[in-house]
Amino acid sequence: MNQESQLIFADREKLREDLHLVEPLEIHATATTDPELDQQAEDVVARILKTDINNAGEHKKTSTAIEQIGMDLQREAARRSAMLKQPLTKLMADSEEGGEVAKSLIDLKLQVEELDPAGVSFDSGWATRLLGYLPGVGTPVKRYFSRFENASTGIDAIINSLETGREQLKRDNITLTDDQAAMRALTLKLEKTVKLGQLIDQRLQSELESEILADSPQYKFIAEELLFPLRQRIQDLQQQLLVNQQGYLTTEMIIRNNKELIRGVNRALNTTVSALQVAVTLAVALANQRIVLEKVQAINKTTENLIA
Template sequence: MNQDPTAPQASAPAQTQDADNVPALVPPAPVAVVSPDKAATMVPVPPDAVPKLDAQVAQFVQQVTSLDINGPDFKNRVDAISTMGNAEVAASAQISNRLLQRPINAINHGVFTQGSEISKGLIDLRNTVTDLDPSRQGDLFSPRKLLGIIPFGNKLEAYFEGYQSAQTHLNAIINALYHSKDELQKDNAAIDQEKATMWALMQKIEQYIYLAKKLDAALSAKIGSIEASDPQRAKVLKEEVLFYTRQKETDLLTQMAVDIQGYMALDLVKRNNTELIKGVDRATTTTVSALRTAVIVAQALANQKLVLDQITALNTTTGNMIESTSQLLKEQSGQVYEQASSATVSVEQLQHAFDNIYATLDMISDYKIKALDSMQQTVDALSTQVAKAKTYLDKTRAGQVAESMTNLDTSTDSSGVVKLLPSS
């Protein structure tokens, strides 16, 4: 299957910065409605197929204009035009219906709803991080007091004890987010498969559109030359052949427009999933880094306190034993305490780390809410186009669609070029 170098692309999510230079996610713009005229140029016909298609057109025009207009062979040629591409249209319509369900399910039951696993995980992560925010703990270096009067431990030690006790809950939240990320990646893999199938069908439909356009031009020219010598035959060719050729061209172009919009909608859903995966990665990475920082800080503070206690005990014992060196011990103890106080980990740096976490979580929350409006507009646009396409599909009888689907594999030659007439 050929790659899609000119495949339609939805607008990519962009990262912007607000007045405070905080990164923010902007959801993709809704998928624009594709007109049939534009649809005809968005899927290319393989260059090596053009000569074979042109040869079919020349042979068909030569045959249909020379056959007895009342004979069965002439009717078979007219029927070939009416059924041209019906199997591909029916198959692509089924895929379009499945494509429409993806954005609808994403809005009603997907990751963008408040009750989804990923939404709950992000909310739990935010609430837990908020509870551990050092700015909400007051002065961490002040002594802890029982009933506000009796000294009772150290607030900094109590804070990190609470931090360590919350690690199990944080790990469970992160694991849930990783699971949601895996589901999004699986969904993207399924979307890629749907896009590949849709692209193959669109390439075949585009070849039929090419045939219809070339037939229209060739028949118009041929009928013009016949009209002068045989006006009755020219009239029948216009009514029975040229009319149905242009009608089929219109039907195929309309279906192509619907298919391209569905293809673009799939791309939009995939981009939304990809941005949400990136957001989960950012949130979990920042959280893991914060946890590691908390462990390192807690260990450093515990070791520091142990050293300070030993120095204090040594200084006290030495002061009692050696009276003559009391002044020297006094100066040395002052330097030790000064250095000990200056070696404490900065609370401002820890606060900055939490600010980064809030920025990431706010960014994901805003993106999730904004994406709902974009996807709703996509659903509305797709629903309109699918409704238009159904009016054309109803013209094909259920039996003809089944027969065309059965012969789908035989409607192309070994090089993948579609055939105007079925093999005899």
């Protein structure tokens, strides 16, 4: 079987490389590589430093803002992951095992192999010719053609099943592509929020190390009430990013595997069935020609005997 005729399903690790998915724990933002985000981080830190920690309202507002960084985004990502969980599980199983499409392809393969004229003997020996006179038996050509006609109904049913399955795969891919686009957008936003959190962390840490007195209330406020929850939020966002990436990766695998199944169905419908029909027609024609030739030779032999 050549490379063109083989179905090549997606490999998860190779696919991860192709999609350039960044390991969440390996994300490390810097002011140099992310100048726009760094400017946002600078603005956030500037507002934090202006907080009157003796004012209960301002104190609460600032600490809550840090605790809520990326929270809406995380909720949206979690909601979408939950929505996709059940259909993705089923689609992934169908994608890997092929579902009804793969079953129909196997059924078609078995039918074609059974009807392959290359494995059928059309020779008419004396015993075969004798049996051919019995009612309902016939010649090898007639028996084979009868078997082919009987199997044609089953092949037609398989073809209908393949066509139905192919259209379902196409519809699945349209839906999955839309879901994937939304997940990709969420992935990029999560990555951006993780980087923003890291840059805020770096700037606050720098302020503690060089600008704020270690025994001041502001130092304690930033170190205990801001930096600690900020780092927890960064970890939570990294975990959510990982979950989101897995969903994105799984969706891409299903889409690619579905495309391969569609390719296999198209080839089966356009090539395999046609090839069988051509092979059957040719085999029957050749067998009939051989029968005619044998009869011509027989009559010629009879003629020669009469003349001799």
